[in-house]
Amino acid sequence: QKGQIRVQTENIFPIIKKFLYSDHEIFLRELVSNAVDASQKLKTLSSIGEAKGELGELRIDVVLDAKEKTLSIIDRGVGMTGEEVDKYINQVAFSGAEEFMQKYKDANIIGHFGLGFYSAFMVSDKVEIFSKSHKEGSGVYWSCDGSPEFELYEVDYNQRGTKIVLHINEESKEFLEAGRIRGILERFCKFLPIPIYFSEAGETKKEDEVEQSINNTDPIWIKKPSDLSKEDYEKFYKELYPYNETPLFWIHLNVDYPFNLTGVLYFPKIKQSYEIQKDKIQLYSNQVFVTDEVKDIVPEFLMLLQGVIDSPDIPLNVSRSYLQGDPNVKKINAHITKKVADKLDEIFRTERNALEEKWESLGLFVKYGMMTDDKFLEKANKFLVMEDTDGKFHTLEEYKTATETLQKNKDGKQVILYTTNPVQQDAYIQAAKEKGFTIIKMETLVDAAFINTMEMKWDNVSFVRVDADIVDNLIDKQESNEMVLSKEEEEQLKNLFTLDISDLHVTTEIKGLSTGAAPVVATRPEFMRRMKDMGAVGGGM
Ligand code: ADP
Ligand code: MG
Numbered sequence: 114q115k116g117q118i119r120v121q122t123e124n125i126f127p128i129i130k131k132f133l134y135s136d137h138e139i140f141l142r143e144l145v146s147n148a149v150d151a152s153q154k155l156k157t158l159s160s161i162g163e164a165k166g167e168l169g170e171l172r173i174d175v176v177l178d179a180k181e182k183t184l185s186i187i188d189r190g191v192g193m194t195g196e197e198v199d200k201y202i203n204q205v206a207f208s209g210a211e212e213f214m215q216k217y218k219d220a221n222i223i224g225h226f227g228l229g230f231y232s233a234f235m236v237s238d239k240v241e242i243f244s245k246s247h248k249e250g251s252g253v254y255w256s257c258d259g260s261p262e263f264e265l266y267e268v269d270y271n272q273r274g275t276k277i278v279l280h281i282n283e284e285s286k287e288f289l290e291a292g293r294i295r296g297i298l299e300r301f302c303k304f305l306p307i308p309i310y311f312s313e314a315g316e317t318k319k320e321d322e323v324e325q326s327i328n329n330t331d332p333i334w335i336k337k338p339s340d341l342s343k344e345d346y347e348k349f350y351k352e353l354y355p356y357n358e359t360p361l362f363w364i365h366l367n368v369d370y371p372f373n374l375t376g377v378l379y380f381p382k383i384k385q386s387y388e389i390q391k392d393k394i395q396l397y398s399n400q401v402f403v404t405d406e407v408k409d410i411v412p413e414f415l416m417l418l419q420g421v422i423d424s425p426d427i428p429l430n431v432s433r434s435y436l437q438g439d440p441n442v443k444k445i446n447a448h449i450t451k452k453v454a455d456k457l458d459e460i461f462r463t464e465r466n467a468l469e470e471k472w473e474s475l476g477l478f479v480k481y482g483m484m485t486d487d488k489f490l491e492k493a494n495k496f497l498v499m500e501d502t503d504g505k506f507h508t509l510e511e512y513k514t515a516t517e518t519l520q521k522n523k524d525g526k527q528v529i530l531y532t533t534n535p536v537q538q539d540a541y542i543q544a545a546k547e548k549g550f551t552i553i554k555m556e557t558l559v560d561a562a563f564i565n566t567m568e569m570k571w572d573n574v575s576f577v578r579v580d581a582d583i584v585d586n587l588i589d590k591q592e593s594n595e596m597v598l599s600k601e602e603e604e605q606l607k608n609l610f611t612l613d614i615s616d617l618h619v620t621t622e623i624k625g626l627s628t629g630a631a632p633v634v635a636t637r638p639e640f641m642r643r644m645k646d647m648g649a650v651g652g653g654m
Contacts, residue, residue, distance in 0.1 A: 143229035151190025
């Protein structure tokens with residue numbers, strides 16, 4: 114037998130109400146985005162001469178009446194006829210938005226699934242709709258108390274557009290607080306394309322008071338990069354993160370194939386890898402805020418970036434576990450990585466000085482990226498720079514060329530000499546420099562992990578700390594005198610270093626030591642020291 118699955122409305126309705134969204138506050142996002150859609154539809158229709166009447170001022174009002182326990186969302190969009198209410202509202206999971214998009218190829222529409230409206234019941238005992246279509250005909254009224262029964266009849270409502278009235282239920286009293294509503298609007302609706310105004314019923318406006326909309330309807334990420342100045346980008350950054358310092362660089366993302374993605378990503382100023390990044394990248398879908406938990410969309414190392422990503426291809430109403438498996442999300446991830454790498458490469462080629470000046474912050478991204486993403490590594494190999502103890506920057510290639518003959522170990526590997534503490538290790542640094550070696554500064558937590566990873570990823574490169582015993586061999590084995598210790602001295606040293614003496618090599622002198630500051634220099638095998646450093650780093654990465 115073949116047949117069609119039937120749904121019992123009485124049973125499915127409570128489930129929709131309860132489990133549609135885990136966050137109840139989402140209802141407001143859904144209703145406001147419906148109001149935006151209705152306004153955008155009217156614009157589209159008007160532009161092709163299919164709208165009836167004047168366009169007028171398109172605006173959305175959210176009005177709270179705490180006394181009456183209602184919250185209303187009023188738009189001046191297309192409105193609905195009685196037939197349309199029956200088609201779009203009474204049919205759960207039928208999306209008028211989707212239908213409109215198909216018909217008019219209008220990419221600015223937010224709705225998709227035909228479920229958003231019903232989120233109103235998560236917080237309401239009763240929902241009413243007043244609507245008047247831009248087409249001829251009278252106004253209509255619809256209401257429903259959350260049971261599968263509704264009322265629908267003609268009514269005297271003469272303003273084109275739709276008013277949704279929510280009778281907020283007892284458990285949802287929080288949504289009768291002005292601060293709460295304003296907060297939600299500012300979070301989710303901050304960059305929607307139709308101006309949104311919030312007011313409280315009975316509020317009297319002062320005479321010279323200018324109405325202030327909640328949103329910036331014209332955020333920079335939807336504009337053409339060629340129309341934007343440095344100031345525009347910096348101003349927008351301040352709008353997102355008012356308390357932060359000016360960012361270092363930004364990338365304007367603009368893709369329309371094979372998926373749609375716009376956005377602006379900023380490289381913020383950061384000094385320490387472990388600084389907690391509270392200002393995160395914000396994810397939007399058609400200018401509606403979705404989340405700032407972008408872990409699955411943005412590669413881990415780029416979580417240090419800030420800014421906005423907007424993609425209508427990232428579904429609005431989905432859970433995070435869904436996002437992880439979404440094929441678009443994977444592509445977006447790869448694309449962002451590529452864009453970031455390309456931008457850094459461009460900065461390197463066209464304004465290397467700026468890159469070097471800002472390397473303290475940028476180096477962090479780059480190193481994280483190289484360790485965790487092989488595609489990024491491939492590109493970053495060209496623009497990674499390493500600062501030596503004289504403040505000069507070298508790419509890997511440059512370093513190799515400069516040290517080609519001098520710094521090879523017995524396996525023929527290129528040795529990158531580095532210091533983790535230029536002050537403490539100064540004696541070694543001076544000695545090594547006199548031998549003509551170039552010593553790279555590797556002072557941060559990231560560097561310790563970076564060295565370990567790159568030794569595996571880079572062929573024929575070996576990192577050696579400037580005070581490791583190997584340096585000694587590299588410098589000149591014959592010239593360094595191995596010191597013979599008495600039992601007593603051995604004991605003292607053991608206590609001093611809390612090390613097994615067999616791990617310890619002691620030389621009386623490093624040739625070419627510039628001052629007599631370090632008459633005895635103890636060194637440990639490189640790997641021992643590194644193990645210990647890694648232990649100290651622990652889970653800090
Ligand atoms: P979606 O937005 O995903 O299509 P919704 O459940 O949010 O689904 O809304 C269902 C449909 O109801 C919309 O597609 C639209 O046709 C209609 N609708 C909802 N709100 C409004 C409104 N404010 N003005 C006009 N039509 C609306
Ligand atoms: Mg909707």
